[in-house]
Amino acid sequence: MKLYIIHIINVILFVSNFLIAVEFEHSRILQLPDLDFYPGVLTGLDILEEMDFELLSDRKIAVLTNQTAVNTKGIHLLDLLNQYKNKVTVALIYTPEFGLFAQESEHIHYSKEENDLAFGIPVKSLWGEKFKPEKDDIQDLDLILIDLQDPGIRYFSFITTVTKVMEVASLYDIPVIVLDRPNPLGGVVIEGPTVRPKYQSFIGYHLVPIRHGLTIGEYCLLINETGWIRQGFTVDLTIIPMANWRRSMLMDDTGLPWVNPAPDIDNLMVMHLALGMRLLEGTNLSYGLGTGFPYQIIGAPWVDGEVLIKSLHQYDLTGVTFKKIEFIPDSTSIFNSYPRYKGEECEGLKIEVTNLKDFSPLTLAITILSVTTRLYPHQFQWVRNNYIDQLFGHDYLRIFLAQERNPLKLTATWTHDIIKFSQFRERYLLY
Numbered sequence: 123m124k125l126y127i128i129h130i131i132n133v134i135l136f137v138s139n140f141l142i143a144v145e146f147e148h149s150r151i152l153q154l155p156d157l158d159f160y161p162g163v164l165t166g167l168d169i170l171e172e173m174d175f176e177l178l179s180d181r182k183i184a185v186l187t188n189q190t191a192v193n194t195k196g197i198h199l200l201d202l203l204n205q206y207k208n209k210v211t212v213a214l215i216y217t218p219e220f221g222l223f224a225q226e227s228e229h230i231h232y233s234k235e236e237n238d239l240a241f242g243i244p245v246k247s248l249w250g251e252k253f254k255p256e257k258d259d260i261q262d263l264d265l266i267l268i269d270l271q272d273p274g275i276r277y278f279s280f281i282t283t284v285t286k287v288m289e290v291a292s293l294y295d296i297p298v299i300v301l302d303r304p305n306p307l308g309g310v311v312i313e314g315p316t317v318r319p320k321y322q323s324f325i326g327y328h329l330v331p332i333r334h335g336l337t338i339g340e341y342c343l344l345i346n347e348t349g350w351i352r353q354g355f356t357v358d359l360t361i362i363p364m365a366n367w368r369r370s371m372l373m374d375d376t377g378l379p380w381v382n383p384a385p386d387i388d389n390l391m392v393m394h395l396a397l398g399m400r401l402l403e404g405t406n407l408s409y410g411l412g413t414g415f416p417y418q419i420i421g422a423p424w425v426d427g428e429v430l431i432k433s434l435h436q437y438d439l440t441g442v443t444f445k446k447i448e449f450i451p452d453s454t455s456i457f458n459s460y461p462r463y464k465g466e467e468c469e470g471l472k473i474e475v476t477n478l479k480d481f482s483p484l485t486l487a488i489t490i491l492s493v494t495t496r497l498y499p500h501q502f503q504w505v506r507n508n509y510i511d512q513l514f515g516h517d518y519l520r521i522f523l524a525q526e527r528n529p530l531k532l533t534a535t536w537t538h539d540i541i542k543f544s545q546f547r548e549r550y551l552l553y
Contacts, residue, residue, distance in 0.1 A: 143360070146343065146346075146347050147347060147356075148346050148347055148356040148357070148358075148359065149342075149343050149346050149347060149359040149360070149361065150359070150360050150361070151339075151343070151360075151361050151363060151552060152169070152360065152361065152362045152363060154169065154363060154365050157365040157366055158366065160365065160366060161377075162194065162366065162376070162377040162378075163194075163304065163364055163365070163366045163367045163371070163376040163377060163378055164194065164364060164365040164366060165193065165194070165301065165302065165303050165304075165364050165378065166269070166300070166301030166302040166303065166339065166361070166362035166363060166364060167191060167192075167193050167199055167202075167269055167301045167303075168193050168194055168365075169301075169362050169363070169364075169365065170301060170362055171193055171202055174206070175202075175203070175206045175209060175210055177299060177360070177362075178203075178206070178209070178210040178265065178267065178299075179209050179210065180209070180210075181210060181211065181264040181265045182211045182213050182262065182263055182264045182265075183210060183211065183212055183213065183263060183264060183265045183266065183267050184212075184213055184214040184215070184216060184255070184259070184260060184263050184265075184266050184267070185199065185200070185203070185212060185214070185215050185216065185266075185267045185268075185269070186216040186217075186218070186248070186266065186267070186268045186269075186270065186283070186284065186287055187199055187200070187215065187216075187217070187222070187267075187268070187269050187270060188217055188218055188220065188221070188222055188223070188270055188271075189222065189223045189381055189382070190269075190270060190271030190303075190381045190382075190383055191269035191270065191271070191301075192379055192381055194377075194378060194379070195379075196379045196381075199269050199301075200212075200215070212243060213243060213262075213263060214243055214244060214246065214259055214260075214263075215243060215244070215245045215246070216245075216246055216247075216248050216255065216287065217245060217246070217247050217248065217249070218248060218249060218270060218279065218280050218283040218284075219249040219278075219279045219280065219283065219384075220249075220384060220385060221247060221249075222245055246259070248283050248286065248287070249279070249283065253282075253283070253286055253324075254286035254287065254289065254290050255286075255287060255290045257290075257294070260290060260291070260294060260296060261294050263296050264296070264297075265296065265297050265298070265299060266287060266291050266296055266297070266298045266299070267298075267299050267301070268284055268287065268298060268299065268300045268301065268338075268342075269300075269301040269303075270284065270303070270338060271303050271306070271338075271381065271383045272303070272305070272337075272338040272341070272383070273306060273307075273383045273384065273387065273393060273396070274305040274306055274307040274308075274333065274334065274335070274336070275307070275332065275333060275393075275396060275397050275400070276314070276317070276325070276326055276330055276331065276332045276333070276334065276515075277325050277326075277332070277396075277400045277513060278325070278383075278384065279324055279325060280338075280383075281327065281328070281338070281341055282324050282325070282327040284300075284338070284341075284342060285327060285328070285345055285350070285351065288342070288345065288346065288351050288357045288359070289351050289352050289355065291357045291358075292351055292355035292356060292357040293355070295358070296357075296358075297357070297358040297359075297360065298342075298357050298358065298359050298360070299359075299360045299361075299362065300338065300339050300342045300359065300360070300361045300362070301339075301362050302337050302338060302339030302340075302361055302362060302363045302364050302552070303337060303338055303339075303364070304337060304364065304367050304371060304373060304376050304378065305335060305336060305337050305338075306372065306373035306383070306390060306393055307333060307335070307372065307373075307393065307394065307397070308335065308369060308370060308371060308372050309335045309336070309337065309369030309370075309371075309551075309553065310335060310369050310370055311333060311335060312331050312333060312334060312335045312540045312543060312544055313331060313332055313333035313397070313482065313483075313484050313536075313540070314331040314332030314333055314484055314514075314515070314536055314539075315331060315332070315514065315515045315516060315518070315535070315536040315539050316329050316330060316331050316515060316536070316539040316542070316543055317329050317330065317515040317516070318515060318516040320516070321511050321512050321514075321515055321516050321517070323512040325512060325513065326512055326513075326515055328345065328350055330543060331515075331536070331539060331540060331543055332397065332484065332514075332515070333397055333484075334543070334547075335369070335547075336547065336550075336551075337364070337367075337552070337553070339361040339362075339363060339364075339552060340547070340550050340551060340552055342359060342361065343359070343361060343550045343552070344547060344550040346359045347550065361552070363552050363553075364553070367553055368553065369551075369553055372390060372478070373390050373393075374390050385458075386411060386416040386417070386458070387416075387417075390478065391475050391478060392416065392417055392418065394475065394478055394483050395417035395418060395473060395475065395483055396416075396417045396483075397483040397484060398482075398483030398484045398485070398486050398487030398488075399417040399420070399483070399486075399487050400417070400513065401484075401487045401488070401491065401510065401513050401514060401519075402420065402487065402490075402491070403509065403513060404504060404505060404506065404508070404509040404510030404511075404512075404513050404514075405491065405494075405502065405503065405504060405505060405510065406422065406462070406501075406502065406503040406505050407420060407421070407422050407425075407462075407470075407494065407502070408420070408421055408422055408449075408451055408461070408462045408463050408468055408470070410451075411451065411453065411458050411461040411462065412451035412452050412453035412458065412461030412462075412464060413449050413451055413452075413461075415472065417473075418472055418473050418474075419447060419449055419470060419471070419472050419473075420470045420471055420473070420490055421447070421449065421468045421469050421470015421471065422463065422468055422469075422470065422501070423463060423466050423467060423468050423469075424498060424501040425468070425469050425470045425494070425498065426469060426497075427446035427447060427448070427469045427470050427471050428446055429497060430470060430471055430490075430493060430494070430497065431444045431445075431446060431471050433493040433496075433497060434471075434489060434490065434493055437489050437529070437530060438530070439481065439485070439486055439489060440477070440480050440481050441475060441476055441477040441478070441479075441480035441481025442473055442474065442475055442476060442481050442486060443473075443474045443476060444471045444472065444473060444474070445471065445472050445474065446469070446470075446471060446472075447469070447470060447471060447472040448467065448468070448469050449468050449469075449470070450465060450466065450467055450468065451463050451464050451465070451466070451468065452464060452465065473486070482533070484533070485529070485530065485532075485533060488519065488523075488529045488532055489529045489530070491519075491523060491529070492523050492526075492529035493529075495523050495524075496526060504520060508520065518535060519532070522535070
């Protein structure tokens with residue numbers, strides 16, 4: 123059923139084509155009326171749609187997006203823009219890591235073939251050979267529109283790609299509109315250390331904790347207002363916020379369609395686990411890629427599952443249980459065609475989350491690493507030139523575990539980071 127009642131936004135927001143917005147120094151936030159009468163969350167895309175895409179009227183635009191850009195009915199942004207192609211000229215589509223359609227979803231009604239024919243425009247990846255737009259592609263644009271679902275976890279590269287787009291847009295004075303979406307992990311809890319400048323990378327581009335609790339709109343506002351774009355540049359930024367989202371909401375509380383933000387994350391439980399288990403990418407442990415249970419299975423050919431589980435039971439790890447498992451990693455995924463220990467018999471454990479709100483994924487991952495380094499000092503390795511330091515944000519995790527200290531005490535080392543970041547982000551919170 124069309125959200126026709128929300129058309130009151132047109133009347134309230136537009137009077138003689140004047141946009142009502144809250145102004146920051148370099149950014150503006152579209153102000154919405156009270157929409158509490160609507161029983162659910164509306165994303166920035168839903169709001170833009172109900173405004174008949176008026177902000178894009180007579181503009182030549184590029185779109186940075188992927189499969190997650192759907193409205194409340196699961197219809198993709200590109201399908202919606204196709205309905206307004208007499209009003210809006212889409213000149214180019216940019217995609218982040220994993221491409222435009224990292225994984226098909228029953229919620230997505232978008233037909234790739236139909237829309238390729240409809241738009242007749244190139245789709246360019248900002249991952250791999252080129253990480254930012256080229257001058258020749260964007261210098262004649264009127265606007266760049268961004269709609270992505272960020273997982274809310276620092277390891278993922280989407281925010282870095284968004285920042286790269288903002289950097290280039292600032293160089294050529296091209297306005298940017300960001301359509302806000304929920305943080306799937308909610309907006310209250312902050313976890314993990316802040317990246318130290320020495321360890322900044324594409325997976326830690328900004329100085330934020332591993333779990334930052336920001337929506338993509340809030341994150342872009344913070345980046346723009348604090349000069350986090352390279353060389354302190356700013357961009358003409360407009361954010362179209364959500365309606366009815368509360369910081370306490372997890373993704374499953376919003377009523378919005380779930381679309382996998384990455385190929386190996388197909389539900390909220392796996393997303394929570396990824397917050398911690400992605401640290402294992404910096405080790406020679408398998409964390410389930412190529413098994414059908416990514417981030418749920420931990421092991422290696424040299425691990426004894428029973429011994430590992432018995433050691434973990436010495437710690438008070440709430441909200442999870444473990445069971446011994448034997449597995450052989452394999453993969454047909456084009457995104458991970460050769461997972462660690464592919465074709466080898468492995469043993470380890472499978473994690474079962476019993477309460478999403480009662481366990482710490484980072485504490486769990488660090489405890490697993492601590493136990494494994496002590497049980498298997500000759501087999502366990504940090505890999506890829508201490509890649510763990512980029513994932514974690516500095517080298518203290520390696521040092522802490524080398525000293526064989528209690529892993530449950532490591533969380534205290536980032537308490538100051540969390541307090542400081544919580545105060546720092548306060549001015550940029552929209553909800």
